[in-house]
Amino acid sequence: xxxxxxxxxxxxxxxxxxxxxxxxxxxxxxxxxxxxxxxxxxxxxxxxxxxxxxxxxxxxxxxxxxxxxxxxxxxxxxxxxxxxxxxxxxxxxxxxxxxxxxxxxxxxxxxxxxxxxxxxxxxxxxxxxxxxxxxxxxx
Amino acid sequence: xxxxxxxxxxxxxxxxxxxxxxxxxxxxxxxxxxxxxxxxxxxxxxxxxxxxxxxxxxxxxxxxxxxxxxxxxxxxxxxxxxxxxxxxxxxxxxxxxxxxxxxxxxxxxxxxxxxxxxxxxxxxxxxxxxxxxxxxxxx
Amino acid sequence: xxxxxxxxxxxxxxxxxxxxxxxxxxxxxxxxxxxxxxxxxxxxxxxxxxxxxxxxxxxxxxxxxxxxxxxxxxxxxxxxxxxxxxxxxxxxxxxxxxxxxxxxxxxxxxxxxxxxxxxxxxxxxxxxxxxxxxxxxxx
Amino acid sequence: xxxxxxxxxxxxxxxxxxxxxxxxxxxxxxxxxxxxxxxxxxxxxxxxxxxxxxxxxxxxxxxxxxxxxxxxxxxxxxxxxxxxxxxxxxxxxxxxxxxxxxxxxxxxxxxxxxxxxxxxxxxxxxxxxxxxxxxxxxx
Numbered sequence: 209x210x211x212x213x214x215x216x217x218x219x220x221x222x223x224x225x226x227x228x229x230x231x232x233x234x235x236x237x238x239x240x241x242x243x244x245x246x247x248x249x250x251x252x253x254x255x256x257x258x259x260x261x262x263x264x265x266x267x268x269x270x271x272x273x274x275x276x277x278x279x280x281x282x283x284x285x286x287x288x289x290x291x292x293x294x295x296x297x298x299x300x301x302x303x304x305x306x307x308x309x310x311x312x313x314x315x316x317x318x319x320x321x322x323x324x325x326x327x328x329x330x331x332x333x334x335x336x337x338x339x340x341x342x343x344x345x346x347x
Numbered sequence: 348x349x350x351x352x353x354x355x356x357x358x359x360x361x362x363x364x365x366x367x368x369x370x371x372x373x374x375x376x377x378x379x380x381x382x383x384x385x386x387x388x389x390x391x392x393x394x395x396x397x398x399x400x401x402x403x404x405x406x407x408x409x410x411x412x413x414x415x416x417x418x419x420x421x422x423x424x425x426x427x428x429x430x431x432x433x434x435x436x437x438x439x440x441x442x443x444x445x446x447x448x449x450x451x452x453x454x455x456x457x458x459x460x461x462x463x464x465x466x467x468x469x470x471x472x473x474x475x476x477x478x479x480x481x482x483x484x485x486x
Numbered sequence: 487x488x489x490x491x492x493x494x495x496x497x498x499x500x501x502x503x504x505x506x507x508x509x510x511x512x513x514x515x516x517x518x519x520x521x522x523x524x525x526x527x528x529x530x531x532x533x534x535x536x537x538x539x540x541x542x543x544x545x546x547x548x549x550x551x552x553x554x555x556x557x558x559x560x561x562x563x564x565x566x567x568x569x570x571x572x573x574x575x576x577x578x579x580x581x582x583x584x585x586x587x588x589x590x591x592x593x594x595x596x597x598x599x600x601x602x603x604x605x606x607x608x609x610x611x612x613x614x615x616x617x618x619x620x621x622x623x624x625x
Numbered sequence: 626x627x628x629x630x631x632x633x634x635x636x637x638x639x640x641x642x643x644x645x646x647x648x649x650x651x652x653x654x655x656x657x658x659x660x661x662x663x664x665x666x667x668x669x670x671x672x673x674x675x676x677x678x679x680x681x682x683x684x685x686x687x688x689x690x691x692x693x694x695x696x697x698x699x700x701x702x703x704x705x706x707x708x709x710x711x712x713x714x715x716x717x718x719x720x721x722x723x724x725x726x727x728x729x730x731x732x733x734x735x736x737x738x739x740x741x742x743x744x745x746x747x748x749x750x751x752x753x754x755x756x757x758x759x760x761x762x763x764x
Binding site for chain 2: 222223225226227229232234280
């Protein structure tokens, strides 16, 4: 089984660095989202693709391990890896690298579930279009 | 005619200060919004009050003049002053002070218009409930 | 041993809610920081207290489990609990509640380490003032 | 005299749109900064170029006129135009366009002054390197 992966680069904004001169830790959650969206565009499962299917995919778990700091002037390379699972969930793993020298600066993961957009109820099974997506890309 | 005014205090967050150790200028727009919301709560014209009337009040103009810097550890006092006008608009003026010594750090203003929430069309006259509000508070 | 805890309330800003009308998940990391800072003010170990001792305390791990959504108009109650540990680290646990009905909306934790502010090197032992703090408050 | 201009494109992030589904007005200030930075990279006067010269260039005035809304899924084209002036200031004008159809969505301007980085005192004349820059590019 091949690993589904996307790599995208994000420019660090001046206002994302804090008084210590380093990127504030909360922004890494944003870089993960940038990674998920780039992955979603590449493989057809972005937020807007889900909306069209009347499904929303809220985050139920997010975590980040910070290894090195990032500074204003750096760019961050976001590697987003889809982690297959049996349950009605979407799991991604992330590796963040400093663009200039490819130092690993952080790792993380997020878990999303499926909600019916109108009723906001949890879907206990994968929506049909996502099952098809898995058939096409994951297996 | 009396001046309609609200004063609220906002704690500056660590992540709102930039690598120069001072609050990033973009956040002042947020403090203006904090001021408008505090004003809205006090006088019954917050965002949610407008929603109930099927009206949204987007910003069409915002400006800020920066006089002194704010640091992490400071609190900012936001003075929000309603500026009456004939047109179907809402104008506010803002004065931001450092809480500790009441130094004036910035002034600004915003203008909002009325849109029908469903059709997103511009209302050329004040909505009835806002006209009533003006009768009650502004004259 | 008594549990060291702080409880603070944070008003949700309009711009913290996303197109789904609910607070964007990344902002919870900010509420954790609001909680840590309120705890730090109460017990004398805020960011600025560390700076004075020439120590910075970067986050090396953060995680959040999302259980319910928050909306604009809600306030969030942040419960911050200090978790004692032997290592040269600071661990906090967080419980976020919707202020109106005390529903638990999220739980999380963060880990911080100590760096010398000038050399940016990791301190392998607790700084003296933090050891004193632990003697005073934790034991 | 030729007009100095840069055009850059910024992807709108999910978390930049508010509960009305449109980009929160405060983020436009950020797009202006993205524009200034892209201009600065192109012409050698980014924040970091100033730092190297021991000069910081804080914003003293910012304003934005909002004409149309932007949605998540849109990209915004930021046109940044340098406006020559005699005083020791940097003035930029901005035009924001929706990338898909080039609708003008907002206009704005910012003014920056020069401060000595160490003393934080206002420079009443252009720093030498900026005077050279003007000789080279503006005249």
